[in-house]
Amino acid sequence: MSQDRNDLVFYTNPQSRGRIVRWMLEEVGQPYRTHVLAFDGAQKSPEYLAINPMGKVPAIVHRGAVVTEGAAICAYLADAFPDAGLAPPLASALRGAYYRWLFFAAGPVEAAVSAKSMGLLAPADRAGLVGYGSFEQTVDTLEIAVQAASPWLLGDQFTAADVYVGSQVSWGLLFKTLPERPAFAEYAHRLRAREAAQRAAALDDALIAKPE
Known part of the structure; x- marks a missing residue:
């Protein structure tokens, strides 16, 4: 199945831990759409709290799956896009x-x-x-x-x-x-x-x- 940039949405602020996920997304090499949330209350908006009740970035939504927390997002993306080679095989030591x-x-x-x-x-x-x-x-x-x-x-x-x-x-x-x-x-x-x-x-x- 081909990947469209709207299939993977990235919520971030460039002065946050979102920079970790940005790097991971660039390593993955798949199209994604970036939604920047300013530090002006946007992270506490009802719309974003529906995605992450913590009201913090980063977060991703990939084909309906919501993932928050930087390490979890990195692990998820590595498994969601195995062709990028960013995780060892499950059977590997x-x-x-x-x-x-x-x-x-x-x-x-x-x-x-x-x-x-x-x-x-x-x-x-x-x-x-x-x-x-x-x-x-x-x-x-x-x-x-x-x-x-x-x-x-x-x-x-x-x-x-x-x-x-x-x-x-x-x-x-x-x-x-x-x-x-x-x-x-x-x-x-x-x-x-x-x-x-x-x-x-x-x-x-x-x-x-x-x-x-």
Whole structure:
């Protein structure tokens, strides 16, 4: 079945986590329609709340299927468009590592970085009660994954996990929420060289310069 741009609708703001999904969409290489929601209450409109009751972007609607949350959207798109080769086959032993690092970044990394940036990290004696344990342990584990990336998390195959994990690493370096480590910098450099990443950044940067 051929894909029309109206079959896949992308709800975003170029100054949000929607940039992750934009990059994923460019890696997929299928037509899609972009709907930009300004930070002026549009995300809380009844029309958009019917799509995402959280009133947040990003979200996609693909042939009637609504998907929210950046990691979930990346995983969904990889499976919805298998010809793009952005996920290992279900029967592959690499599927475990794919899920592991994709959702490690969406869970412990996101939580630990957010908590540290707001001064809300759990005290050491209560670290076992939070999913990330400690900020230091989470960052060290992320570094282990990135150090082993040669060139990507699953070896030669670039996947949706690289889009999501790579976005967290790149943003962490840009906003100083992750420590400067050679493995992080080298991985981010390889990611920025991808044509799809460059196209996605140009599209979003153009929207910032000239809002829709």
